[in-house]
Amino acid sequence: SGAASIIGGKFTAGQIRQEVALAVSALTSKGLRPPGLAVVLVGERKDSATYVRNKKLACEEAGIVSFGTDLPDTATQQQVIDAVKAFADDPNVDGILVQLPLPDGMDERAVLSAVPIEKDVDGFDPLNLGMLATRGTEPLFVPCTAAGCLELLQRYDVPIRGKVAAVVGRSNIVGTPTAMLLQNAGATVTVVHSQTPDAKAVCANADIVVAACGVPEMVRGDWIKPGAAVIDVGINAKDDPTKKRGYRLVGDVAFDEAKEVAGAITPVPGGVGPMTIAMLLKNTLDARMRSS
Amino acid sequence: SGAASIIGGKFTAGQIRQEVALAVSALTSKGLRPPGLAVVLVGERKDSATYVRNKKLACEEAGIVSFGTDLPDTATQQQVIDAVKAFADDPNVDGILVQLPLPDGMDERAVLSAVPIEKDVDGFDPLNLGMLATRGTEPLFVPCTAAGCLELLQRYDVPIRGKVAAVVGRSNIVGTPTAMLLQNAGATVTVVHSQTPDAKAVCANADIVVAACGVPEMVRGDWIKPGAAVIDVGINAKDDPTKKRGYRLVGDVAFDEAKEVAGAITPVPGGVGPMTIAMLLKNTLDARMRSS
Ligand SMILES: NC(=O)C1=CN([C@@H]2O[C@H](COP(=O)(O)OP(=O)(O)OC[C@H]3O[C@@H](n4cnc5c(N)ncnc54)[C@H](OP(=O)(O)O)[C@@H]3O)[C@@H](O)[C@H]2O)C=CC1
Ligand SMILES: NC(=O)C1=CN([C@@H]2O[C@H](COP(=O)(O)OP(=O)(O)OC[C@H]3O[C@@H](n4cnc5c(N)ncnc54)[C@H](OP(=O)(O)O)[C@@H]3O)[C@@H](O)[C@H]2O)C=CC1
Incomplete structure (x- = not known):
């Protein structure tokens, strides 16, 4: 009966950005250095350029100083690593992110491993995932999307402890860390992936479903x-002739159903x-607070 | 109708120990250095002393050189760390393990972090767990008990890919790495823990059940x-007046049922x-092969 309440990510993200902005101005009003975030972008992908622009705008708005190196598609892997290393050595930079995907043929792992863990605001270092998985240790940074999922559940008072959760997808950056966070918060978690025999049954048994499979409207x-x-979590373009641009964005869940x-x-x-x-800004602020 | 076939861990462990012994003698027959395993034992716990003795015997049998430092209960944390560091610097030592539990009041994490990851044959370093959880990376060492569970499933031709698995327990050294290994092998895994509402239902739905909760005969x-x-995985002492020593060992599963x-x-x-x-010996051999 259309009873679901809407978990307003835009609203909550706005709150978090405001919280970050307040913390930043508390720093600068004391004459302290504001946080700095550096983005390394390789190539000319339109979607990547948009993401990077949005991140820079969000930084600016929150008082975080943004740094960036844009390299052409033709850059060598070593040049990308050198760009990362320059930011690693820069004391005004607290967080470094490498916009993915990198051009074909570049070793993502090799490039990412040039980001020192204290500046790994994306939380992609395997040690971060290991500390998230290990009871008794805390990661320096939780991957932003996973952290965002948990933050939404928490700010909307969704109970987690003692509940059953299904996470559809097991990527390093979304599904896997989200499952770990839910388990750490006391949920009993099943991770669904492409070899799962009955994804529907797993989801239908869950009090919390996180969909991050990249399959448009798979969860019915x-x-x-x-x-x-x-x-x-899904963001997919679906053909829609009624829209001016010819498509609309849909998730990995059939929302109307x-x-x-x-x-x-x-x-x-x-x-x-x-x-x-929002969580990226929060991670950058955390990095700054640790550095002082 | 009593139809279950028995997965013979003793037999399989014997095979693996023999495989390790063969590989070691292949090294030494070429005049190369045999692998070395060092054990740091603190205090006088009887069970710990037994475990350490068994590990040393198994090493000897496989041609692995064993090293050891025994410290009294009264040792300081720094003394334990120094003992670990001495082995870290010793080129004849490929693997180091610190027998747990440490005496009350000692910071387990601080002591374990003195073990360099190349010699962490227990696989307890959070980075090892992180590399196990991260797709596209491989850990240097998988925690021995978890590796042993998978090895048994594989050597007894139990299909994993596309199957449903329940892991009861989520400790850093058993439940969590076992769940990761099963998921990496293509199972759909649910981790059961003390806040799980219906552990029985989760297990009853599974093609593979791994019990590692430390509750005698919980899985019926x-x-x-x-x-x-x-x-x-469970090893628990249960009172049994018919036995000379007054108890017998039972698992976390009610075996007869x-x-x-x-x-x-x-x-x-x-x-x-x-x-x-057996997997500890295997990890030590792997460490030795990497060091050359
Ligand atoms: N909101 C945001 O800010 C972000 C949104 N996204 C969106 O989230 C979604 C997931 O992203 P990401 O994690 O990077 O995606 P990946 O493609 O890296 O991972 C997809 C996962 O889903 C699983 N999967 C794929 N198809 C199926 C299927 N038919 N049934 C069950 N499982 C399936 C895959 O399983 P297997 O491992 O077996 O291959 C894989 O684990 C995408 O829609 C992406 O656009 C991503 C990042 C940020
Ligand atoms: N065969 C071998 O070589 C080895 C055997 N063992 C044996 O394996 C067993 C597990 O060891 P270990 O992993 O170190 O144990 P831990 O005590 O560290 O972990 C036990 C786990 O089981 C969960 N658990 C406890 N009670 C229940 C319950 N009633 N219902 C559901 N889950 C429960 C706990 O949940 P929570 O996290 O919520 O507290 C915890 O995650 C023990 O019997 C131990 O003796 C251990 C190591 C090696």
Whole structure:
């Protein structure tokens, strides 16, 4: 009966950005250095350029100084690594991110490993994931999208401890860290992936469903337990001739169906998407606070 | 109808130990240095002393040179760390393990972090767990008990890819790495822990159950799906007046019940237990091969 409440990622992200901005101005008003975030962008992908621009705008708005190196498609792997290393040595830079994907043929792991863990605000260092998985240790940074999913559940008072959760997808940057965070918070987690025999049954049994599989609208209404919380990480373009640009954005959940069954659900766009950037600012602030 | 086949951990561990012994003698027959394993033992716990003695015997049998430092209960944390560091600097030592638990009040994490990752044959370094969790990277060492569970499933031809698995327990050294290994091998894994609402239902749905909760005989016969593979990590002493020593060892699975339902099951003792030491020897050999 269309009863699901909407988990407003845009609103919550705005709150977090404001919290970060306040903390930054508390620093600068004491004459202290503001946080700095550096982005290394390789090549001319339009979507990557848009992401980077949005990150820089968000930084500016929060008082975080942004740094950037743009390299052409033709850059060598060593040149990319050197760009990362220059920021690693720069005391005004607290966080470094390498915009992915890198051009074909470049070794992502080799480039990322040039980011020192204290500046790894994306949380992509395997040691960060290991510290997240190890009880009794804390990661320096949690990957931004995963952190955003948990932050939404927490700020919307969705109970996690003692609940059953399904995470659809097991990527290093979304599914896997989200599953770890949910388990650390006391959920019983099942991770669904491309070899899972009955993804629907796993989701239908869950109080919390996080969809991060990159398959447009894969999670249908009858995959959702009545009253469950649904976090949709997916961002997919779907043909839509009624739109001027010819497509619209849809998630990995069939929103119109799921909202009839779920207790709470994130929209796409305006759900997890804005949270990712907000958590990046938060991680950069955390890095700055640690450096002093 | 008592149909479960027995997964013979003792037998398989013997095979692995023989494989290691062969590889070691291939080294030494070429005049090369044999692998070396160092054990740091603090205090006088009887069970710990027994474990350490068994590890040293197994090393000897496989041609691995064993080193050891025994420190009294009264040793300071710094003295324990110094003992670890001495082995870290010793070129004849390929693997270092610190026998746990350490005496009360000692910071386990601080002591373990003195073990360099290239010699962390227990696989306890958070970076090892992180590399195990990260797709596209491989850990230097997998924690021995978890590696032993997977090795048993593989050597007994239990299919994993596309199957459903339940891991009962989420400790850093057993449950968590075992769940990661199963997921990496293509299983859909649910991790059960003390806040799980319905552990029985999770297990009853699984093709593979790994029990590592430390609760004697918690997993009952009616928790097992007919034909499932059951790996029992538990080692618990249960009062038994019919035994001379007054107790017998039981697992975390009610063996007599479960063997009537399961397709294959490990006994306790003689299941996972012997595999843990065998995998330690294997990890030490791997460390040696890398060092050359
Ligand atoms: N909101 C945001 O800020 C962000 C959104 N995204 C979006 O989130 C989604 C996931 O991104 P990402 O994690 O990077 O994606 P990846 O492509 O890296 O991972 C997708 C995962 O989903 C699994 N999967 C794929 N198809 C199926 C299927 N049919 N059934 C079950 N599981 C399946 C894959 O399984 P297997 O491992 O077996 O291959 C894989 O683990 C995408 O839509 C992406 O656009 C991503 C990052 C940030
Ligand atoms: N064969 C071998 O060589 C080895 C055997 N062992 C044996 O394996 C077992 C597990 O060892 P270890 O991993 O070190 O144990 P830990 O005590 O470190 O962890 C036990 C785990 O089981 C969970 N658990 C405890 N009680 C319950 C319950 N009632 N229901 C569901 N989950 C529960 C705990 O949950 P939570 O996290 O929520 O507290 C915890 O994650 C023990 O019996 C131990 O003796 C251990 C190492 C080697």
